[in-house]
Amino acid sequence: MTLILAASPLEGLGINTFAFLSQLVSFIIVLILLRKWALPTVQRMLDRRAAIIREGIENAERAREELKNATARAEQLLAEARREAQEVIANAQRAAEREARRIEEEALARARQIEQQQIEHIRQEAARARADLGRLVVNLSIAAASKVISKSVDSSDNRRLVEEFVNASQATKGQ
Amino acid sequence: MLWKFPEVSLAPEVIWNPGGIFPITNTLLCTWITILALVAFFYFGTRNASLIPSGFQNFVEWIVEFLVNLVNGVVGSRKDKAARFFPWVASFFIFILCANLMDVLPGIDTIGSLKGEEIAHVGGNCAPVLGFLPSCQPLSLGPIHFLFGNISNLIIPWFRPPTTDLNLTVAMALLSVGATQFFGFYHLGAKEHLSKYFNFRALRKGPMGLIDVVVGLLEIISEAARIISFSFRLFGNIFAGSLVLAAFAFILPFVAAIIFIPFEIFVAVMQALIFALLTLVFMEIGTTSHEAHEEHLVEEEQKVLQGEKAAA
Numbered sequence: 441m442t443l444i445l446a447a448s449p450l451e452g453l454g455i456n457t458f459a460f461l462s463q464l465v466s467f468i469i470v471l472i473l474l475r476k477w478a479l480p481t482v483q484r485m486l487d488r489r490a491a492i493i494r495e496g497i498e499n500a501e502r503a504r505e506e507l508k509n510a511t512a513r514a515e516q517l518l519a520e521a522r523r524e525a526q527e528v529i530a531n532a533q534r535a536a537e538r539e540a541r542r543i544e545e546e547a548l549a550r551a552r553q554i555e556q557q558q559i560e561h562i563r564q565e566a567a568r569a570r571a572d573l574g575r576l577v578v579n580l581s582i583a584a585a586s587k588v589i590s591k592s593v594d595s596s597d598n599r600r601l602v603e604e605f606v607n608a609s610q611a612t613k614g615q
Numbered sequence: 616m617l618w619k620f621p622e623v624s625l626a627p628e629v630i631w632n633p634g635g636i637f638p639i640t641n642t643l644l645c646t647w648i649t650i651l652a653l654v655a656f657f658y659f660g661t662r663n664a665s666l667i668p669s670g671f672q673n674f675v676e677w678i679v680e681f682l683v684n685l686v687n688g689v690v691g692s693r694k695d696k697a698a699r700f701f702p703w704v705a706s707f708f709i710f711i712l713c714a715n716l717m718d719v720l721p722g723i724d725t726i727g728s729l730k731g732e733e734i735a736h737v738g739g740n741c742a743p744v745l746g747f748l749p750s751c752q753p754l755s756l757g758p759i760h761f762l763f764g765n766i767s768n769l770i771i772p773w774f775r776p777p778t779t780d781l782n783l784t785v786a787m788a789l790l791s792v793g794a795t796q797f798f799g800f801y802h803l804g805a806k807e808h809l810s811k812y813f814n815f816r817a818l819r820k821g822p823m824g825l826i827d828v829v830v831g832l833l834e835i836i837s838e839a840a841r842i843i844s845f846s847f848r849l850f851g852n853i854f855a856g857s858l859v860l861a862a863f864a865f866i867l868p869f870v871a872a873i874i875f876i877p878f879e880i881f882v883a884v885m886q887a888l889i890f891a892l893l894t895l896v897f898m899e900i901g902t903t904s905h906e907a908h909e910e911h912l913v914e915e916e917q918k919v920l921q922g923e924k925a926a927a
Contacts, residue, residue: 459780464790474653479701
């Protein structure tokens, strides 16, 4: 292994003015290139992306906030609607109950009216039946009496007498 | 002997001297290649850049973002300082990394021109290699020659990692320290910044103030020492790495590279990071005033005292 060293320490290390200046200028070129062109280009892209990501996050945050508000508003509206529906149902129930009561009362009144009518009708029928029965009794009585006395009785006079008797009997019975 | 250990030269070799006035060394050529590589790197990394990065654009942005975060992490909330320091720190890191990584590329230190005179001189000591190859004559394939045996190290390499040239590392160290001083003057003002080195006001405090004066003067030596530490640390590590690769290629050809090339890539990244990070830290320290530093210390002490009281 051979180690090449020169007489002067700086020369031995390879340091000389021309090489030093060449390297210095070369590195300054690197510095200028990176500072003016390369790094700003990359940084612009990084900043742009960061801005877009920040904007996206902010938008998402805003959207989440809006969604939260909308959900709260929807829940509020839903609660109001539910409350209103309950009120409507309660009102309807009350109205239905009122209507039912009214119908029931009307039905009862009508039933009572029909009942009264029927009673009156029955009463009339009974009176008529009773009158028919009275006539029938008179006729039967006359017929029976004719047979008993074997004598023809003047029909019109006797009839009037029997009817008076029957009516009187009924009147007595009615008292 | 199949091949000889390569010649070790601290100084870069001149490979071309157009007109005898502009000697181009192998490291300077590689510096220019590095510049072209960086231009290509950023050109292809930013060409057709899309908002959703992929492939190479992603890699370029990852590196730049890493450096932005590094600077912001050290500087803190001072965005103006971060914006001023970032181009320096990023330039140092990216350029040094790219230059260091040249060390592991095939052809570096191994392709070059023949040292004609030396080959002729060694010619007398010809010995067979593997029984049939003459070690004293290059295996010629037209304009291309493969060197073996005694003459295998008689080559002036065209390509050598730029950071194995002290001219470059010293230039970068000077720029780093110079920029740190510039930012110190810019942010603190001449009076405040110079008082770090010439702290004669401390004499008002009495004899103990003399210590502060001496410490201030020692700061000047410390600043000068930074140039040496910056330049020799980078040069030494990469030059040594280059030698390690050469030595193990000589001792254990082909196999050793599997172990040492990844190791050299690690060293290349670490050295670039160290140079950039130290520059950043020195810039941050250089732009922080004594008062702010002392106020910070007082605040810290008060916090500790409050903590002790609370604990009691």
